[in-house]
Amino acid sequence: MKILIVEDEPLAAAQLAAHISALQPEAQILAVCDTVKATVAWLQNNEAPELAFFDIQLGDGLSFEIFEQTSFNQPVIFTTAYDDYAIRAFKVNSVDYLLKPIERTELKKALDKFEQLAKPVRSSFTPDILHEVMASLKKKNYKERFLVKVGTHLRVIETTDVLYFYSFEKGTYAKLSDGKDYLLDQSLELVETMVDPNQFFRINRKYLVALKSISDVIAYSNSRLKLKVQQGNDDDFLVAREKVKSFKSWLEGEV
Numbered sequence: 001m002k003i004l005i006v007e008d009e010p011l012a013a014a015q016l017a018a019h020i021s022a023l024q025p026e027a028q029i030l031a032v033c034d035t036v037k038a039t040v041a042w043l044q045n046n047e048a049p050e051l052a053f054f055d056i057q058l059g060d061g062l063s064f065e066i067f068e069q070t071s072f073n074q075p076v077i078f079t080t081a082y083d084d085y086a087i088r089a090f091k092v093n094s095v096d097y098l099l100k101p102i103e104r105t106e107l108k109k110a111l112d113k114f115e116q117l118a119k120p121v122r123s124s125f126t127p128d129i130l131h132e133v134m135a136s137l138k139k140k141n142y143k144e145r146f147l148v149k150v151g152t153h154l155r156v157i158e159t160t161d162v163l164y165f166y167s168f169e170k171g172t173y174a175k176l177s178d179g180k181d182y183l184l185d186q187s188l189e190l191v192e193t194m195v196d197p198n199q200f201f202r203i204n205r206k207y208l209v210a211l212k213s214i215s216d217v218i219a220y221s222n223s224r225l226k227l228k229v230q231q232g233n234d235d236d237f238l239v240a241r242e243k244v245k246s247f248k249s250w251l252e253g254e255v
Contacts, residue, residue: 001027001028002030002049003029003052004030004042005032006032006033006055007055007079008055008059009189012100012101012102013032016102023104023108023111030046030049035059036061036062036066036069043070051074051076051114053076053078054066054076054077055078056079059246075094075114075117076095077097077110078096078097079102080099081100081193095110095113095114096114098110143159143194143195144158145159146174146184147185148183148184149183150182159196161176161178162174162175162176162177163176163209163210163231164207164208164213165188165191166188166206166208167188175232188206197250201247203227203239203243204238204239204240207237209237211251216228222241223241224239225244226238227239
């Protein structure tokens with residue numbers, strides 16, 4: 001079985017590949033792509049896999065865009081960090097979907113389902129279905145508050161009060177408008193999937209910044225951008241070079 005993995009979290013991709021190898025020793029992982037752009041390029045230059053695993057939310061967009069930009073119609077098992085109504089809209093057009101973190105027992109069920117289906121299996125993504133699914137995803141109920149621990153007490157912080165989320169020494173923190181920092185239970189990668197992408201943007205590996213917190217955008221060296229952010233050190237808020245284009249689109253409201 002020839003398999004393509006589309007996943008932008010290296011650890012998640014490695015774990016998925018390990019699970020697949022354990023369940024299907026004869027399986028061949030053809031490639032691991034981490035963006036829509038990279039996947040489209042790979043599909044245009046390689047023979048289509050027998051099965052693909054697509055993470056829904058990638059760094060440069062939704063994996064559904066791959067279907068819009070290519071003629072890819074092989075069976076797909078989607079992976080996602082959240083369960084949502086939108087999943088039901090595309091489930092009939094794919095082999096299955098798996099919730100992260102992926103459990104080996106659930107993966108086995110999905111692979112068994114794939115093998116039981118008559119071949120060739122074809123996804124039937126039409127423009128209408130794609131628009132419906134993507135619209136449903138954008139209507140996702142994003143996290144409105146986080147529960148944090150302060151000493152021996154628990155406190156609820158509103159997402160609207162967060163200026164930015166950041167990682168520091170293996171922890172994830174929220175910086176509030178009052179200048180206080182709160183340690184979260186979630187990873188920065190998970191927080192990114194929980195908050196409204198219209199309001200928050202992952203500018204680099206360390207920072208997930210709220211639109212309202214940005215007071216200025218300055219051209220910087222190596223085609224990068226420097227941000228002035230409330231309650232932040234200007235030298236820390238640099239937009240990664242590979243994210244500059246999508247960041248500009250985000251500022252214009254194109255998510």
